[in-house]
Amino acid sequence: MVDKEIGKIELDKSTKIIVRLTEWKSEQRVDIRKFVETERYTGYTKQGISVPVAKIDALKALLDGAVVNK
Secondary structure (H helix, E strand, C coil), rough: CCEEEEEEEEECCCEEEEEEEEEEEEEEEEEEEEEEEEECEEEEEEEEEEEEEHHHHHHHHHHHHHHHCC
């Protein structure tokens, strides 16, 4: 499977959060990772998470709770 970009959020001029559908060890995952574009480096950073697709509802519930409790 080829990685498929789902969407992105621009944090500032050189930094974005990119959400992708990926596959690792034959398991589909949602990868949420920082992407930077600078003079020294352009690409994904280690800052991010990779969640199995089967756990996305649980992650969404946690994030929904964070928004309600802000």
